[in-house]
Amino acid sequence: MRARTYLFFSFAIFGVALLVGAPIISHATQTFDQSTWRLPLRFTGLSWTNPKTYIPTDMKNGGRYSVPFNVLGNTQIGGINIEYNFMEYGNLYHISATSSARTLTANFYGDWVSPFSWKQNGTYELKIYGYPPPVVMEAQWWRRPLAFLIGNTAHASYSYEPVLTAAIHFTVRDANNNCTIHACANNVLFIPGTEASRLYYRGTLNIEHQVWEPDLYTDIPHLAMNANGTSKYKLYTKDIIGSLYGNNATENSLVKKILNTNDLQVYEKFKHFMNGLVASSTIKQWRAYPYDWRYGASDIVNNGTLTEIHGGTIKRVYIEKVLEQLASTSPTGKVTIIAHSNGGLVAKALIQKLSADGKSNLVDKLIMIATPQWGTPATIGVMLHGDGQTQGLGLIMNGKDVRAVTKTMPDAYDLLPSPTYFAHISTPVVTFDTHGSLTKKLSDAYGATIVSFPKLADFLENSANIALYSKSTSLLGNLFGNDSQTGSTDSLYAPTALSSSLINKSMETHAVLDAWTPTPAIAVTAIAGWGQDTVKTLTYTTQQKKVCDTLSASAIGAFNKSYCTTISYLEHTPITTQDGDGTVVSPSAVGNVGNGLYFDSFLFNKNGNGKIIHRNITSAQPIQKTIKDILTGINPNTIQYITTTTPTNGASPIKLRISSHSPVNIVITSANGKQSGVVHIPGTDFSGVKRDILGSSVQVFDSEEYINVPQNGTYHIVAKGYANGPTTLQIETISGNGIASTTETFANIPTTASSTVTFSLTNGKPTAPIIDLTGTGKNTFTIPISTNPLSYVRYMKSVIKGMDLSRSEHFVLNARLSAIEMQLKGENRMGRRIKNMHRRVNMYQHFSRWRTQSIKFELNILERYVEQQFTLSAHLSKLTHHHHTTRAWEGITFTHHMRLHHAQPHLTAPQAEIILGMIDRLLTLI
Missing domain, CATH: 1.20.120 (Four Helix Bundle (Hemerythrin (Met), subunit A))
Known part of the structure; x- marks a missing residue:
């Protein structure tokens, strides 16, 4: 009995011993949480060995290193724990100097040595990944006694998902350059916009005459081009435009006194800014490339521009050669291109040619400012109707003459909305009133809205051939474009026919430029202006007026006929958006390549910093600060008024539009004394535009003026006559989407060269206008508002x-x-x-x-x-x-x-x- 009891306890003790002391047998079914696991690194980053010196450079987090570029050296990454080094790999990214964008540069593996050469200055990010080691787990208690039967077996857990073990940042520069990190700026090539380079002509006795900017309307015909795309006159350039002033010191003094000088800025402040960068040794050199802006972008790049150089010699200067010269003296051996407006298209064409010539390494930064990369709708009105091209009552520039020469210029066609524009922007560029007698013909031909490039091209080429006006037996047809076969060359109401060959050429140009994708070695920044009323759509309506034909009435046998009749004519008015700089809509300016930035010019103006529009956008301090940061390798995204997304401050406001359809200039004065409108300079042929009222805009379409101001407020309006004839003044409310609804119309107001019409507006409600026919206050009467x-x-x-x-x-x-x-x-x-x-x-x-x-x-x-x-x-x-x-x-x-x-x-x-x-x-x- 005692022996059996002893034997029982012996087996029991032996069983417990087996249970407790059995070997660990793992058929593991659990893993550690990967997000909390980090594999120790053998060294903190990347080791690159110079093949000439065999000296490795260990690149650690936060370090700055100087290595020779374009040299293949052995490269290796690793972790602190050598045991798992064979399971590591890393991705190396180059971080853009103008944004947070990363470009994958290379891949490395911890157990391999890979050849790699450095090619770009700047900041890099190395992300190192690894796999966690196997995890051994204890088996369930009931399996342990079977270890003697099934053996000492382990099934360790293993995850095939990599774990980020480290992310380090360091900066690299070319050891062969003398500049230091963040103080290594390229030389700069500046490419101006359309109409921003002066053009000259040497006539009889080799005397130089400036034809742009024009002194007189007789200068305009010198801009005309032949059908084959060559110039009729041998024009040349030598400088870019600083400011728009008068023709002499007296006129300049008057202009500066009456107009806001900021409205007259083109590149004067920008030149001062760039010269300051040279003076402060931020950059070594900059140069502007004036060019003959009548030619297309590819023509300018391939054929060069006739330019007056030192000593008065005129020779053809090629922009590619200018860039090469800048690169040869640049501390980095590279050039940053800054381009305004149409200059951005020229810059794209230039970089593509450099790439084709094997010289793309000469440029590593492109900054485009207010460039219509896909075109912009405002160009349609300029080309078809000469919008905004009449100055000095037609004595300096006549819209008809400008329209006639513009239709021969290839460059102007490049600024029209391209096929890419319609691919990205759904807003119609043209609409037609389907109920008007004339516009119905257009809507029947092209649809009520134009939302595609083929329809736009058809409209531009053929709308002048549609019978837009009623046939007449008098000479009224010559005045208002009654010739349905050719359209009108005199009336700016009627669209002119554009060249089908130049439209096709511009389509081919944009097919190349719009498809361009910069290489990773070129950092592209596109800056768009935002917050200014910008034409997004032209809307056509049918209007009527009484017209009396003096030529027909004075003819022999005219006594028994009437030569006063009601004429139907085509009128186009703008629908605007805040999403632009006053000329270029911002989606086109931002484009779809590079880092897109927006300049909030509305908020900039609201805070008392001045009015910034397309023409003077390079003078804005936030734009200049952005340029400086990009040049010196600093991320510009923290600059005030510069955003990476479309601004919302002041978007889609309700406005009042006061328009004139007659020979008067309108000036609106706000309660605080600010003015917006078209101001004639006394004693001169010069007139200028003021935009001093916050949130205002001014658009001039020949004898039609459209002035937008915020709806709420009190305004005093003066319409000053400059010729004889009937005047129509219209007050409209403009909704947030740009649609106008008429509040009041004052038609058939008698106007003389000395007459005035005055009235006030309070929150959109007008007082009865007072007419002063002589401008002396003696012959006045009031227009009734009531019906x-x-x-x-x-x-x-x-x-x-x-x-x-x-x-x-x-x-x-x-x-x-x-x-x-x-x-x-x-x-x-x-x-x-x-x-x-x-x-x-x-x-x-x-x-x-x-x-x-x-x-x-x-x-x-x-x-x-x-x-x-x-x-x-x-x-x-x-x-x-x-x-x-x-x-x-x-x-x-x-x-x-x-x-x-x-x-x-x-x-x-x-x-x-x-x-x-x-x-x-x-x-x-x-």
Whole structure:
């Protein structure tokens, strides 16, 4: 019994011993959390060995190292724990100097030695990955006794997912360069924009004459080009434009006194900034490349530009050679290209040529500022209608002449929206009112909206060939483009036909430029302006006006015909967006290559720093600070007013638009005395644009002016005449998406070269405009805002009283209008009596219809009288001034001037048009 008990306890103790002391047998089923595991490194980064000296350079986190570039050296990474070195690998990235973008440069493995050469200055990031070691786990308790039977087996856990073990940053520079880290800036090549290089011509006796900027409208034809893309005149350049001033010291003084000098800036402040970088030794050298901007980007790069060099010699200078010279003296052996506007397209073409020539290593940074990489819609109006091209009342620049030469310039076509534009931007560039008699023809041909390049190209080439205007037997067709076969060369209302071959050439140009992808060795930065009203769509409508044709009326046999008629004409108005710099929409300026940045010019202006638009954007301090940081290798993303995403401050505001469709210049003054509008410089042929009101914009389309101001506020408006004719002033509310709704229209306002129209606006509500025909304050009258026909008849009498007419014309016109006035007064009195007789409502309605027909009859007679007097006046004026009878009698020759001693009519075409327009307006009120 005792023996059995002993034996039992012996087995029990032996079993417990087996259970506790059995070997660890692992069929592991669990792993450690990888996010908390880090493999120790053998050394902190990357080791690169110079093959010439066999001296390794251990690159650690935060270090700065100097190594020779383009030299293959043995490279190895590793960790502190040598046991797992064979399981490590690393990715090396180069970090852009202008953004946080990373470019993969090389891959390394911890147990391999790989050849690698350094090629770029700057900051690098090395990410090292490894695999965790196997993890041995204890087996479940019930398996341990079986170890003696199944053996000492282990199934260790192993993960095939790599673990980031280290991320280190260090800076590398070329040991063969003398510059230091973050103080190693390239030389700079600056490429200006379109119309920003002066052009010259040497005529008789080899005397130089500047044709751009023009001194007189006679300079413009010198810009014309032949059908084969060559210049008709041998133009050359030698400098870029600093500021836009007058033609002499006196004019300059007046311009600076009246206009904000910042509005006249082009590159003056930018040149001062670049010269300062040289003076401070930030850069060694910079050079601007003026060029003949009439040519396309590829032509400029391949064919060079005629340029006056030292000593007055004119030779062809090639931009590629200029860049090579800058690279040869650059501390880094490389060049940074800074390009404004169209200069960005030239820069792209230049880099592509450098690449084709095996010289792409000469450029490592490209900064494009406000470049229309895909084109911009504002160019459509410039080319079809000469928008914004009339200056000095046509004496300096005439929109018709500018349009005629612009359509021959390849460069202008490159600025039109390209196929890439439509691929990225869905907003229509052109819309047509489908209800207008003229615009319906266009919508039938091209659709209500143009949202594709083929439709745009078709419109640009062929819209002038569509019968946009009613046929007429008079010469009115010549004035308003009635020739449906060729369009109009005189009227800027009618679109001109653009060259199909140049459109195709621009499409080919953009196919190459828009597809360009920079190599990793070139850091591209594209800066877009934001916050200024920028044309995104041109909307076409059909409008009507009275037109009297003096030439036809003065013809022989014209007495029995009417040469005043209602003309339908095409009018285009802008739909704007804040998403641009006033010329280029920001999506096109940012593009789709490189690091895109936005300059918030609205907030910049709001904070009292001045108005910045497309033309003077390089003068903005935030832009200049960005340029300096990029040049010196500092990330510019922390600069005030510079953002990496589209700004939202002040986006899509509701605005008021005050527009003129006539020979007047509008100036708007805010409650704090700031002004925006078109200002004529007294004593000169010069006029300039002021944009001093915060959030305002000014767009000039020949005789049409559009001025936008914030909706809330009090404004004083002055419309100053500069010619004779009828004026229409319109007040509209512009919604956040740019759509306009009319608030008030004042049509057929009499205008002379000395007249003024003044009124005020408070939160969009106008006061009654006051007309001063002579500008002396003596001959004034008020335009009624109400739709009361009696008030309007009295206004008509005031207008006619102020006209310079013959006594008989004054008498007849006043008598007719007085008769209408009496009828309207009578209706008011009789209407009140009849309305008081509640049983006689039908009698009042019958009387009202009779009164309306009677007034229409009187107005018809008045209209016929005005047309007859105009025809007679035009005919007799021709006889008085041009008809001479030469008689010979008894050997004596003399000239007999016909004199008309009776009361001669004085009704001119502008006066007739104003009266007839007022008659039409009254007909809508009765």
